[in-house]
Amino acid sequence: MARRAFFWLLPHPFLTILLAVVWILLQNELSAGMAVFGLILGILIPWGTSIWWPDTPSGFHVGRMFSYSLMVIWDIIKANIEVAWIVLSVSNDKLKPAWIVVPLDLVQPEAITILAGTITLTPGTVSADLSDEGHSLLVHVLHTNDPDAVRDEIKTRYEARLKEIFT
Incomplete structure (x- = not known):
């Protein structure tokens, strides 16, 4: 009550x-x-x-969100350096951009929004679209030799932690 x-x-x-x-x-x-x-x-x-709003929040872990935020800030700093290096050292004809479909295990709209925002805030990647059912996210990557590795990194580094935050 x-x-x-x-x-x-x-x-x-x-x-x-x-x-x-x-x-x-x-x-x-x-x-x-x-x-x-x-x-x-x-x-x-x-x-x-x-x-x-569809639901009131439940099962949100503030402490885990704080550590997630610190990790994202670190990733943004690191990605800025990597993108600067790519821009300065890789010629346009050698860039390997890619569209990657990331299947989602997340179901909460708030968690999916934070994941999409994290991807977009990190230089070199942009969340472009969410499937109609909310089961996958379309991501554009500026330069990658292995799109599957990028997808796996998004799932293990970000999505897995967001699943722990929004339990």
């Missing part, structure tokens, strides 16, 4: 926290008034839009 009341007041607690933090960062100053107003926005926006 208490859990139901909590989700009525805060239907998406992670979004509430995220909106409050973003509000404070956008104001470029930390004051009690801005923090309270950010928290009010963080409560009202998810509450007012909750009727359009």
